[in-house]
Amino acid sequence: MSVQISPGSHTPIYQQIINGLRDAIAAGVYRGGEMLPSIRELAVQIRVNPNTVQRAYEALERDGIIYVRRGLGMFVTNKASRTARACVEEQMRSALDDAVARALSAGMRAEKVREIFDESLAKRTDLSELKA
Amino acid sequence: MSVQISPGSHTPIYQQIINGLRDAIAAGVYRGGEMLPSIRELAVQIRVNPNTVQRAYEALERDGIIYVRRGLGMFVTNKASRTARACVEEQMRSALDDAVARALSAGMRAEKVREIFDESLAKRTDLSELKA
Amino acid sequence: MSVQISPGSHTPIYQQIINGLRDAIAAGVYRGGEMLPSIRELAVQIRVNPNTVQRAYEALERDGIIYVRRGLGMFVTNKASRTARACVEEQMRSALDDAVARALSAGMRAEKVREIFDESLAKRTDLSELKA
Amino acid sequence: MSVQISPGSHTPIYQQIINGLRDAIAAGVYRGGEMLPSIRELAVQIRVNPNTVQRAYEALERDGIIYVRRGLGMFVTNKASRTARACVEEQMRSALDDAVARALSAGMRAEKVREIFDESLAKRTDLSELKA
DNA sequence: GTGGTCTAGACCACT
């Protein structure tokens, strides 16, 4: 399944769903024209209230990533992949920007900042090599 | 002034104050034994409710970064600098971890992730050179 | 073809079919006594579920614009043209009423409202001249 | 009160609230920096569930017309008046466009369309003269 | 006091 929920996280559940689906679409798990799991279906899968899933779908529709075919379900738009990737990149850029800015303003040296980043990246890329 | 507040940010104001003071202490702006601005003073400076400043001071006290001398004011502890730097590093590490994890799970290539990080870092270090 | 469907529109598809056929009848594309495309035929043409077309035909029948000759098909009634034109006019009147009311209550000046209307009308009448 | 709800209307209640507040801001009833009625307050006034009001406020925030000061309430942004007016004009333009397009495609003559529009406008401007 | 999130459940429209 492409969406993982951490009920304990500070990030609201509906936001976790948005991120999870957007990442999945950016990664090509769902492609243009494909139908997404229905609101009720996904709600059961991730054990969350349907209203919460609906709220996530609403946001993705506003972003032009999915669209409704009334009475049928939610579908991935053709431009979804591009939009989703742009969005993820933008969010990542701003997260990195903020983290770097804070670290430097707290007096951390640039080399130290890069070192920590390298560890983060190495850890994750090693993990994906394990899977492969 | 060492604490900057963005009233429109999604980060709660008390958390922004905590971060700002902690960064300032990590960077050596305030040193062990020094007195911090009083609650009312800081509240006026950054135009915020005194209760909000108090809440931030309480949190920093719990973390052992500042302590109260009743009737005198809030003071920086001796271990404050170390603690603050460890805390900033930890927060940074987890922010980078999250960002990297999401980017990769959205199918972004590791080289691209590093590229974006480099831009963030370059931008900030250039800026600080300009100031110097 | 006289009926155009926008699957992404907020207007329900069956309503779009009703409007499209009614407009066509009002404009004289279909005349009293003429046969309309069968449910299946139209459904294939505009790529829509036959149930949806049927629903539209039912509504037009209720309005006395078309009638069924069992085993033969759907036919345009003699009063259809009059009824359809009255209906379009009524819908238009109420759409204009609503738009004007909102614009004025939002403080827009009457001259400005007329100006925007004139542009709408000019654009469409120029277009129809181009086609002619 | 600036927001009127028609429970029987086909327009969802939350959309009626959005329109009502936006029109009020466009008309200068609420000005930049002013606080809006709280969610609970407005909910009581217009006898609607607080969640429904919240949903409307959320949309207006997304549009940059209002912003939250956490723990305090919702406030009108400085650019709100301009944005709201642009939005109302855009909605009006598209409503008129649609109505005109349908009328013409149903074979109505341009003079007739203008006649109906003039009646709509005259009726409303007479009404506002009565109030004055 | 303020807004934000979430659940449970009803009811409706559309295909």
Next chain:
DNA sequence: GTGGTCTAGACCACT
């Protein structure tokens, strides 16, 4: 079956 709206009510965080 599908999504969309609304209510009631709980619980939480922030100022």
